[in-house]
Amino acid sequence: MTASRISARSxxxxxxxxxGPLYAPLLLINSPSLIFAALNxxxxxxxxxVAVNIIYWFVVVPLLSGAMxxxxxRSLTKNQVTVGQAFNQANRRLLPLIGVYxxxxxxxxxxxxxxxxxxxxxxxxxxxxxxxxVIDNSSALDSLSSSWELTKGRWWLVFRxxxxxxxxxxxxxxxxxxxxxxxxxxLASQLAANLLGFLAGPSINVYFVFLYLRLRESVAxxx
Numbered sequence: 001m002t003a004s005r006i007s008a009r010s011x012x013x014x015x016x017x018x019x020g021p022l023y024a025p026l027l028l029i030n031s032p033s034l035i036f037a038a039l040n041x042x043x044x045x046x047x048x049x050v051a052v053n054i055i056y057w058f059v060v061v062p063l064l065s066g067a068m069x070x071x072x073x074r075s076l077t078k079n080q081v082t083v084g085q086a087f088n089q090a091n092r093r094l095l096p097l098i099g100v101y102x103x104x105x106x107x108x109x110x111x112x113x114x115x116x117x118x119x120x121x122x123x124x125x126x127x128x129x130x131x132x133x134v135i136d137n138s139s140a141l142d143s144l145s146s147s148w149e150l151t152k153g154r155w156w157l158v159f160r161x162x163x164x165x166x167x168x169x170x171x172x173x174x175x176x177x178x179x180x181x182x183x184x185x186x187l188a189s190q191l192a193a194n195l196l197g198f199l200a201g202p203s204i205n206v207y208f209v210f211l212y213l214r215l216r217e218s219v220a221x222x223x
Contacts, residue, residue, distance in 0.1 A: 006214045008161040012168065015207040022075050025083050026202035029067045032060060033201075037194040041187065062097035066090030066134040068201075072209040073135050093133055099140030100129045107144075124158045125151045131212050150215050158211070165207050169200045 036056050039045055045052050071086035081089075090097065104126045112119030125148050132138040132146035151158055173196040181189035 006157055006161075006211075006218060008157075008164045011161060011207060011210050011214065012164060014210055015203055018076070018210075019203050019206045022072060022206060023202045025071060026068055026205060027198070028083055029071060029086060030064055030198065030201050033064060034194065034198040036060070037198070038191065041190045041194060058098060058101065059094075062101045062130070063087075063090050063094055065101075065130055066093055066097045068205045069131055069209060070134045072205050073131070073212075076206070076209060076213065090134060093137065096133045096138070096140045096143065097130055100133050100143050103140060103144060104129055120159070121155060124155055124162065127151070127158060127162075127208075128212050128215070131209075150212075150219060154215060154218070157215075161207075161211055165204060169204060170197075173197055173200065 036052075040049075040053075067083075067086040067090035070089045071081060071083065074081045074086075104123075107126065108119055108123045110119075111122040126144060128147040128150055129143045132143040133140065136143075136146070138146055173193055176196060177189045177193040180192050
């Protein structure tokens with residue numbers, strides 16, 4: 001299989017056909033994100049808001065992302081794990097996951113500072129860094145290198161695949177949020193966007209794990 005034969009639309013169909021059994025466990029794994037978003041929107045974090053945000057974005061997000069990736073990957077490769085085991089793996093790999101998260105953030109930010117296009121280019125080349133961290137137990141630097149190699153010559157495929165899932169799932173969320181905000185109820189709009197984004201999360205996660213698997217198959221077929 002070559003990259004040119006990987007169809008974003010086929011990936012989307014495969015995602016919707018497969019997500020069902022994984023949906024509830026993935027929602028459970030990612031449930032802290034919904035709680036945090038709700039508390040943040042309602043202004044319940046108080047004076048600890050800055051510290052809580054830092055901890056959430058630089059510790060909790062890598063942990064939740066790693067657990068979702070690991071659970072989905074093992075499920076799709078017929079090597080099922082429990083939610084607890086997925087969290088255990090992400091926790092064991094937490095420091096490298098945080099390292100990858102920070103390095104990707106810095107590299108992508110540098111790309112955007114240089115120009116917008118390099119920022120997008122770097123973001124899509126490094127998009128699978130955390131996958132290598134949690135699946136292959138790679139170091140942070142090896143994970144960045146792994147994603148860079150995996151997406152070599154496949155940047156356009158990753159870009160248009162991301163664009164498709166954005167239009168299918170994020171655009172409706174944005175439109176619903178704008179519709180609610182037109183009633184002048186900004187809090188309701190924000191809460192609705194948070195909830196809809198949370199509900200879309202499992203499908204998005206499955207979609208990108210499928211893309212990751214297909215890219216690995218593509219690379220293996222050319223070796």
